[in-house]
Amino acid sequence: MKNNVKYIVKKVIKPIKGRIKVPGDKSISHRAVMFGSLSNGITNIKGFLEGYDSLATLKAFKEMGVSIFGPKNKKLCIKGVGIYGLKNPKNKLKLGNSGTSMRLLAGLLSGQKFKTQITGDKSLSSRPMNRVAIPLRLMGAKIKTYKNGRPPIKIIGNRLQGIKYIMPIASAQVKSCLLIAGIYAKGETKIIEKGCTRDHTERMLKNFGYKIKTKKSTISLIGGYNLQATNIKIPSDISSAAFFLVAASIIPNSELLLEKVGINPTRIGVINILRKMGADIKLLNETNWCNEPVADIRVKYTSLKGIDIPKDQVPLAIDELPILLVAAANAEGITRLRGASELRVKESDRIISMAKGFTCIGVKNKVYEDGIDIIGTKNYKGGYINSYGDHRVAMSFTIAALKASDEIIIDDCINVSTSFPNFKELSNNIGIKIKEVKI
Incomplete structure (x- = not known):
């Protein structure tokens, strides 16, 4: 081979x-699949990136029971299952080289009612995951990393609590991980950034009808609301x-x-x-x-x-x-x-x-x-x-x-x-x- x-x-x-x-756009493709899967109703996506990273995200949600049709001609149709509708995957979720998939899914899976393990290829397995694991634990997540905070990551779904978190580094992936976990958390999750990072998660949540507040360097949301399906053009x-x-x-x-x-x-x-x-x-x-x-x-x-x-x-x-x-x-x-x-x-x-x-x-x-x-x-x-x-x-x-x-x-x-x-x-x-x- x-x-x-x-x-x-x-x-x-x-x-x-x-x-x-x-x-x-790869960042938007990841998030469109995630929020489309968690929404109520049918989401149609145009312009989806058919690269290995975004396909890893798509495959993970299929393995958690989401019906996704495509990609065909850069188009997807997702039948959302709602924020509590995901099923326990039969096997480890293998995310290839995609750091975005791993970090964002860590937040999502921390609020589920089942156990999961997420892993990646050699390159991804060398990347730091404590940057999401540590704040997720503050929210009540039961999450375990491998040596020196590297993948694979083992997660036992748990009830989460909203937190106020001052970001020690500028990272859109960490911010997005915590905001997604915040959907499953009791009360308010508030993120304070020291520097500006890409805001696709905030924009996408608003597209799916989720209430999120952004004011200067502070982003906050209250957990427990639903996402409503929509159409996304990337x-x-x-x-x-x-x-x-x-x-x-x-x-x-x-x-x-x-x-x-x-x-x-x-x-x-x-x-x-x-x-x-x-x-x-x-x-x-x-x-x-x-x-x-x-x-x-x-x-x-x-x-x-x-x-x-x-x-x-x-x-x-x-x-x-x-x-x-x-x-x-x-x-x-x-x-x-x-x-x-x-x-x-x-x-x-x-x-x-x-x-x-x-x-x-x-x-x-x-x-x-x-x-x-x-x-x-x-x-x-x-x-x-x-x-x-x-x-x-x-x-x-x-x-x-x-x-x-x-x-x-x-x-x-x-x-x-x-x-x-x-x-x-x-x-x-x-x-x-x-x-x-x-x-």
Whole structure:
């Protein structure tokens, strides 16, 4: 069985031009399945991301007795069972590489009336889960993690109590986990954030008719209410669009239009940072889908300059930082990233993964505990990159290869399908030629 994929990518000769639509937003796809399953009635979803991560969430709810039809042509139909209608799965819930699935389900399962165990692949099994387990225990959850707070997670459903919780780190997954647990808790659950994080859970709960209050950095809800089925239209994922935003920004004479991309204000750090670097990016045809702002994004080539990335933008671009570092490698001067220690506990240690890759191809860098300095260059070489099974590292060096003097070979790319299953095909359509080798 072939269980590894390598990408071989060469420098592009022609500008990148065209009009493309990247797949649906992964964060919204997860939440649409979860809340559709917990609602009363039929929920229809359009634009669902058919990647491994969101499919792991879908499979978990099927195993808990929810009737889900699809995906077919990016559409789902979910027959909700209500917040107390889930059934005990016969086996462990296997969540693959999806940290979102695991952390959000930990909150959900803590309030059920049955025992469950959730587990994942090697990468997910190395990621920290005490960040959700500790506050869930404060709510009364009976939850047990493995060594050093890692998966698998064993949960015995229990009656929960609402709490006031001041977030020690900026994490949308932790916030969302506790809000979902709060649906099953007695009284009020109040979350206080120290920094802004993506707010898809809050917006989605409102779509499903659940009363939730948001005021500045405080989010609160009272447990015990029902969710009402609705129809959800999912925009294209800005995290996926980011790779092409950078590609068009660094290849001379390029111009791309990315269609119907989600521009949630808690997600547009990548646009804000690129604009600060000098990128030519415009938002067109702005509209709103199911409480989420959407726009076409037009990007043209322009010379980029190195910057100190504003710390307040880091949580708004946490998933896009690897590809932003590729932009930095092609910018004039030094780009400094700080306040990004969260990158060290993603699918890989993304600070180290990116630093090792840059060193391999001749891009000078200096690593810090919470960030990295990148010294931009007009010339870097080809080389052999280990992506460490991290889909965003793999796709970032694919874009970096477009300016390299020789081909770049990127190893361990199979997990690209977790978030962007048609990345290679879409890239090839606009002149980014990716040779895929299965081994």
